[in-house]
Amino acid sequence: MEINLVSDTVTKPSQEMLQAMFSARVGDDVYKQDPTVNALEEKMANLFGMESALFFPSGTMANQTAIKLHTNPGEQIICDKWSHIYHYEGGGASFNSGVSCNLVDGNRGMITADLVKNAINDPEFYHAPLTSLVSIENTTNKGGGACYDMQPLKEIKQVCLQHNLKYHLDGARLWNALVAKKQLPTQFGELFDTISVCLSKGLGAPIGSVLISDSKTIHKALRIRKIFGGGMRQAGYLAAAGIYALDHNMDRLKEDHRRAKEIGDVLQKLPWIATVEPVETNILIFSVQAYLDEKVIMTKLKDKNIAISSMGHGKLRIVTHLDYKEVMHSYVLEALSKLQV
Numbered sequence: 001m002e003i004n005l006v007s008d009t010v011t012k013p014s015q016e017m018l019q020a021m022f023s024a025r026v027g028d029d030v031y032k033q034d035p036t037v038n039a040l041e042e043k044m045a046n047l048f049g050m051e052s053a054l055f056f057p058s059g060t061m062a063n064q065t066a067i068k069l070h071t072n073p074g075e076q077i078i079c080d081k082w083s084h085i086y087h088y089e090g091g092g093a094s095f096n097s098g099v100s101c102n103l104v105d106g107n108r109g110m111i112t113a114d115l116v117k118n119a120i121n122d123p124e125f126y127h128a129p130l131t132s133l134v135s136i137e138n139t140t141n142k143g144g145g146a147c148y149d150m151q152p153l154k155e156i157k158q159v160c161l162q163h164n165l166k167y168h169l170d171g172a173r174l175w176n177a178l179v180a181k182k183q184l185p186t187q188f189g190e191l192f193d194t195i196s197v198c199l200s201k202g203l204g205a206p207i208g209s210v211l212i213s214d215s216k217t218i219h220k221a222l223r224i225r226k227i228f229g230g231g232m233r234q235a236g237y238l239a240a241a242g243i244y245a246l247d248h249n250m251d252r253l254k255e256d257h258r259r260a261k262e263i264g265d266v267l268q269k270l271p272w273i274a275t276v277e278p279v280e281t282n283i284l285i286f287s288v289q290a291y292l293d294e295k296v297i298m299t300k301l302k303d304k305n306i307a308i309s310s311m312g313h314g315k316l317r318i319v320t321h322l323d324y325k326e327v328m329h330s331y332v333l334e335a336l337s338k339l340q341v
Contacts, residue, residue: 003328006309008173008256008282008321011204013241020244026236029055030226036236040243044197044210047246048189052218055239056230059172059209062196064092065224067133069194069217070166073098076129078119080106082142084170085135096228100129108277109143111136113155120163133166134159136192139173139180142311145260145283147177150187157191167191172198172209176281179253193217202253202282203245204322208238249322256282256320259329263318266333272297272341274314284318285311292341304335 004010013021027033041053056062063085067077077093079086081103085093093099104115121128134156139147160167169192171177178185188195194213199205211221225231232238257280264279267286276286288294294310301308309317320329 001305001328001331003306003324003332005318005320005324005332006307008201008319011200011322013204013206016248017204017241017244021237021240024236024240026234028233029235030231030233034234034236034239036243037239040239041210043243043246044212047185048195048212049186050189050195050212050214052215053210053212054218054221054225055232055235055242056196056209056211056225057207057232059170059196059198060089060092061225061228061230062209062211063089063135063168063170064096065211065221065228065230066168066194066196067093067099067135068097068224069220070133070168071097071099072130072132074129075132076100076102076121077133077135078102078104078111078116078131078165079135080104080109080111080137080140080143082106082109082140083135083137084141084172085137087142099132102129102131107143108146109137109140110146110148110152111156112152113159116156116159117163120159120165131163131165133168135168135170137170137172139177139281139283141173141283142285144277144285144317145173145176145279145281147180147280149181150183153188153191166193168193169195171195173201173281173283175202175250176253176257179250180257180281199242199245202256202321203242203249205241205245206238208242210242252322253282256322256324259320259324260284260318262329262333263320263336266336270336270339272339282320284320286316286318287314288316290314297339297341300339300341301335306332306335 044053199208
């Protein structure tokens with residue numbers, strides 16, 4: 001029994017999802033003639049109470065499109081120092097849009113209105129980059145699946161309005177935040193100029209992200225997606241997986257959260273563990289004692305057919321997901337509790 005807890009991107013489509021994909025009605029989405037893609041985009045726009053949406057092959061491309069939409073070369077984005085758009089998108093902000101990131105020191109990847117306000121460059125001081133965009137990540141990846149309450153996001157929105165800044169949400173794992181915080185998609189649709197959400201993480205689709213915004217912005221995004229090479233043809237087979245995921249795999253995210261917390265509870269009791277960061281959703285980050293190399297832990301777990309990932313500097317990450325079943329969970333809890341280091 002192989003147990004892969006490296007990421008929630010490792011899931012494979014269920015038989016039911018595959019059947020939905022195989023039976024999808026398709027057309028040529030580059031011409032906007034794929035009925036299933038169109039249905040997914042309409043569904044997503046309605047879900048968030050926004051006007052329009054666009055299907056992308058990846059969350060990185062959706063985020064990079066949003067950055068391109070909201071900035072001009074030489075300008076600057078405000079984001080947390082652990083942001084995905086800064087660390088894990090290949091330097092795309094500078095390569096694709098010619099912009100820099102002003103990194104602020106938030107809490108577990110989450111920032112505040114005061115941090116944003118203090119990071120805004122004086123627009124009259126032409127020696128500094130012009131601040132044009134604030135990007136939020138929810139849930140936070142390097143922050144261990146932490147998620148925002150609505151009030152801090154509303155306060156940041158007010159700062160954006162006061163300073164004429166655009167407001168983007170990297171919501172790759174927003175579904176986890178919605179379930180954990182009992183929030184509604186429309187609450188986010190009311191705040192953000194653009195929202196990207198991923199279908200291939202917690203929801204278990206094999207591929208795909210969606211960018212949601214107003215109709216004018218999405219019309220511009222269509223051109224940028226083309227430039228980035230994101231136009232797909234009979235993409236309805238993929239969109240069908242996304243529709244199935246939205247309809248069937250949302251409520252069960254709470255099981256992923258429960259299992260992550262239970263793993264955290266076991267780790268807290270082990271002598272070779274230094275810290276276990278708070279567990280809110282499906283990501284668990286922990287560190288080992290200073291005398292240990294985290295690779296030793298990874299190897300010992302691999303010998304027990306359990307795969308996890310290293311974040312460096314003694315930190316390790318476990319991510320629970322759709323394909324991590326209860327029988328696997330029981331095995332992992334026992335294996336961790338008995339691990340000899």
